[in-house]
Amino acid sequence: MTKDRPSGQPDKRRAIISGAVTLFARDGYTRASLDAIAAEAGVSNRTIYNHFTDKADLFQAVIQESTQRVADTMVDLIDRHLGKIIDLESDLADLGLAFLSLLTSDLAPHFAIVRQINAETEHIPPTALELWQDTGPGRVKHHLAGRLREIADRGQLVIDDPARAAGHLMLLVSAENLRDRATPHDRAEVTTMVAAGVHAFLHGYEQRDEQDLKKRASHATRTAH
Amino acid sequence: MTKDRPSGQPDKRRAIISGAVTLFARDGYTRASLDAIAAEAGVSNRTIYNHFTDKADLFQAVIQESTQRVADTMVDLIDRHLGKIIDLESDLADLGLAFLSLLTSDLAPHFAIVRQINAETEHIPPTALELWQDTGPGRVKHHLAGRLREIADRGQLVIDDPARAAGHLMLLVSAENLRDRATPHDRAEVTTMVAAGVHAFLHGYEQRDEQDLKKRASHATRTAH
DNA sequence: TAGGCTCTACACCGAGCGATGTAGAACGCA
């Protein structure tokens, strides 16, 4: 709809979406009024309807633009940190820290919108929901999975299902592991959280006692080649 | 407020909260109208204001009741599956499956409300938010952490921070690892997801090759006693 | 039986919101 014929001045459109991101992130879809969005964007109420057919249409455009930006950034971070592995554990930790720093960057509102999507899931057309999944978190996870597969192919990881492993890694270093998600956390807490998450991702929590290790070592020797 | 003097008939109050849970879960706080809640509860609009001062007051009561029920159920499941460990990996997997089965049980709306809380976080008084954290997910995580600590004390796990480990376990077997959260998943997909999550929780993904294992085994032998 | 609660049905108010209409100003392009 809106994409076919992007009527109106492009800068106005950007301003509208930018303001809409801010207000949708803070107030959610229903609470955010078009008048408030117009004011935030420094634009007339009427102009919004010149660029978008509907409030729902605007929301969808916001989701799309927002998702695109965040996914691009994350894919870039993945390539930057996992393109060349020096020390696997610290490289993964750096990537996790880079992800978390996005939460307090200028992309912060976009993550609030993701929470809105999660809550609004019953009122969003399933096709739009799938499109969001594919161009957003799904794409990031897929890209991360590809990098993990490379690492596994070099023998540094044992990965059965790369997509699943990517999901695990992202969860283990996600903000879900922090007490308070809103406030800017002190770097120490975040660092230890990420370190613990990466450590769990690599080693797990199972006890590997002396006998167990010996048994496994002999087994590994027996089955070598 | 409402707790000090629970005015009105208790069954009416329960009916109201039950209906409110349904509609808040489906439509969110703003969308769910009091008229619709009254209709859903089979109760007059006016009666709601006889039991609760406000829409916000009702929402808070709903959160409290909802959180209590889910947390009780989860704590119970933890005790049932982790009270006596037969085989650690399968016991953990069973617990994960039990958790996931809650998503499609009659407590399903409660989890939708959690998503609403996550989205509405900017419009909920921080004290109420903390109270929710403490009586809900915080309590469950703490309880699970206690069980994990017991297991670690018996030497089956190596856990530095039980609370963190509990969070990791819950994330690794959470519905976040499923493509579509809404539809009832086929049991096979859920089972393999949980198995993979528990496996990652126990063992991690790091390659343990022959030399590495030998080195660790000798080190373990050297440092025995 | 009488008094006090509670529930119900219904009407009502005021506010906010989505969406549209309109007239004129500003701007870009031929």
Next chain:
DNA sequence: TGCGTTCTACATCGCTCGGTGTAGAGCCTA
């Protein structure tokens, strides 16, 4: 310069919603 598009300001419509008022019916208890 002149035409078409876009933006703005303002007014308006219809609807929904939160919250209140009121009068009467049902119910329990003293």
